[in-house]
Amino acid sequence: MILWCAHCLYWIRDSVPDPNGAGMGEISIINITVNRKITASEAERLLKEEIQRATTLFPPKGELMAYAWLETNPAAGSEEMIKLPDGSNFLIYSPKTKTAQTEKQYDTSKQKPPQAGKGIKVDVSLELERGTDGRVRILGTTNLPHGMILMTDLRKVGAKYFAQDKVEVINGRISTTWFSDGGKAPPSGAYEVSISSPLPALQSVAVRAVIGQTGENLSGPIRTSMGSKMVDVTVKNLFKVF
Structure with missing residues (x-):
C-alpha cells in the first residue's frame, strides 16, 4: 500500500x-x-x-x-x-x-542555568492611553533591561482587528506608536495585549549581558525555543475601547 x-x-x-x-x-x-x-x-x-x-x-x-x-x-x-x-x-x-x-x-538539552545573582523575574505592567482623535497606544513599565527589543501585539477579542509595533525599553518604560483602524479610532470592545521578545541572539550585546546569551537569566512569563528563553506576556480582556 x-x-x-x-x-x-x-x-x-x-x-x-x-x-x-x-x-x-x-x-x-x-x-x-x-x-x-x-x-x-x-x-x-x-x-x-x-x-x-x-x-x-x-x-x-x-x-x-x-x-x-x-x-x-x-x-x-x-x-x-x-x-x-x-x-x-x-x-x-x-x-x-x-x-x-x-x-x-x-530545547531542554540546550537550556542553561541562570547566572549567579543575575536572575530576572519578568515583570511588565501595561495600560491603554486614548488620544483626542480616538487612536490608542500601549504604555508600560518593566524591569527588563534598557535597550531590550520587544514586540507588542494588540488584538480585539472576537474580531479581526490586529495591530503590532516593535518597541525598545527605555529606562524601564515602553511606549507603542498610536494604533488606529484605517486612520480612524479602533472599533469598540475588549482587547488583549501581548508582549514578546525575539531570540536573545538578536538583542544587543549590552542586553545579552543582562539577560544571558540565551536568555537564561529570565524567569516568569516566558517561552522557550531551541534552548533560548524569550519574554511572553499576554494580558487578556484588560483593555476596552469605547
Missing part, C-alpha cells in the same frame, strides 16, 4: 541567528508531505528515516530541522503540520552527535 502520494523533500540552506548568541549559523530544512492521516509515532519514524537518507547523500554543515505535513486537499495552503508524540513540531538533527531529537528534547 502506498502511504503517501507526495513525498516532498525540500533541502534549504539558510543563515539564521545562532540561539547561543554566536552570530549566524547555517541550518537545513526537510519537509515531508503525506496525503493520508498518520499517527504521531509514524510521522516521527518517517522523519528519522528521511533524515538518515538525506544526511547520507548530502551531509549538512549545520543542524537540520525536519517537519511532517498532512495535505488531504490539493488547494494551496491546506497543509497541516503533524505534531510528534511529545507535542513537538519537528525533529532536529545534529551533525556533531549524528542524532535526531524532538524540538522539546533539543
